[in-house]
Amino acid sequence: MAGLKMSPENEAPSFGLWETGRSKSSDDPENDMPLVVICTSACADLGVALAEARLEGDVRYLLASTSASENDRGEPFGDAVRTAFAAMSNVGLVFIAVNPDAASDLTVACEVASAARRGGLFAVALSMQRAAPTCDGGLLQAGLLREFDAVIELRAQWPQARSLACDVVRHLAGGLKVAPPVCTDLADVQGILRGAIVSVGVGEAMDSPDLHTGARESDAVERAIRDVGSLQVESATGVIVVIAGDCSVRLLEIARATHQVGGLVKAEDAAVVPTVHVEPATRDRFRIILLAAHRPIPDRAVSPDDLVQHL
Structure with missing residues (x-):
């Protein structure tokens, strides 16, 4: 199995980011906290599930694909639009779907997280449960925390974990605001999540x-x-x-x-x-x-x- 290699900072990433959809605007769109959900090929149907769930807020759905997975036109599918982390400076949280059973996609997910963090973004893994229980779960957690700011553990395998992932994103998107009227500030959420297994x-x-x-x-x-x-x-x-x-x-x-x-x-x-x-x-x-x-x-x-x- 190939080792998980991070791209040096002075090299171009080996993946491309493609925007495949967005949530619908809320009644107060200017106050919606921008969030991003990124899927690799092993979890690509999460983006479809999020679109079907008709989330409200300012949530962008992205696909991270390697050059090997793109077609001859350089596009992964449909009318997806290429984007980059440089265009996301105002994003509050970047959720990245992680399927530990797909080693090649795990490598891509970690590289995406590393690039997001270098761009000053807060990267959160949405980690699925492995198909077969192992005794090295602590090592997996520690490895993910090395690459991500936080790891949210979804206690279900893929694809059953999709609904819980949708709920987490839906309600955080609905509750986080640019200027919260009463309670939760983005700094509150990041402070609790940072460096944590959730x-x-x-x-x-x-x-x-x-x-x-x-x-x-x-x-x-x-x-x-x-x-x-x-x-x-x-x-x-x-x-x-x-x-x-x-x-x-x-x-x-x-x-x-x-x-x-x-x-x-x-x-x-x-x-x-x-x-x-x-x-x-x-x-x-x-x-x-x-x-x-x-x-x-x-x-x-x-x-x-x-x-x-x-x-």
Whole structure:
């Protein structure tokens, strides 16, 4: 298996970036935080799934392809438009889909992340679960953290991981704003994610808000904690509490849900911050997505060659 080689800074990258689609604009397009989702060939259908999900915001869907995978016209398919990181200086987060079972695509994904970071962008891996469990998961995590600013672990194999990846991108895109009116700032999110392995838990409740009992937000939080695992929350170095619902979501519900999660986190210096995505069409659906971050203690340096050799 070929080693994972990063291109030197003074060399042109071996991949091309092609914009294949965009989300639809929200009601306040000037306040949408620009985000990018990049797929390699092994995860190319994520871009299709995102387009079909009709996300709102300022999200661009890109395909990273090598010269070997492009056709005679130099285009991967259709009417995709070539782009580059130099045109993305205002982008808040760059999500890069990673399939650890596809070694050649993992090499491309890591090279894309390296190029994005050299351009001053914040690169986040959306890492799928491997098809066969291995005992070297820690080495894979360490190797990915060497190349990415953060790694979000999707506890599903490809293609089942697509829906969870879509949800993470959808609700972060809906909650992050250029000038947030109440809460989450991009710096809050980047501060929690930076250098972390992130576990994801999802919980949902269907009910009208009850500001006296707090029933629906409590139920949704409890289900999300069970999904991600209470130990993951307790030991987190930071947690992003993603709240999604219709226009009935109240500030008291946001505060209660955030406090409920924060009450479990043991580290005194851990940040627990909410981000809220209002979707009018959801009709009393109250969803919680917990992004529980953990910063591993490195025991040794992991080289790119180490990473691929253990795949």
